[in-house]
Each structure stands twice: as C-alpha cells, then as structure tokens.
Amino acid sequence: MKARPVFRGFDQARMTGDIGVLWHPGAVKFSQEIKQWPPKG
Secondary structure, eight states, X not given: OOOOGGGTTOOGGGGGOOOSOOOOHHXXXXXXXXXXXXXXX
C-alpha cells in the first residue's frame, strides 16, 4: 500500500526523542512491555 506524501518521511526512531516533556506512565509501561524502553537516541 502506498503512503500519502506526508508520511513518506516518517521515522519511528524519531518518535522517542527527548523534547523536555514527561512521558505518560501508560506509554512507559506499554513501551517496557514491548521491549522498547528506554528510548534510544
């Protein structure tokens, strides 16, 4: 399936960068459960 142009530059690794905002506890728990916590980068 083709992606819309706006999504072609999507990079999942950039979703976890530190932007100075605290993580929601539910997001942290889910990320730990899928072995994606702590964020890399």
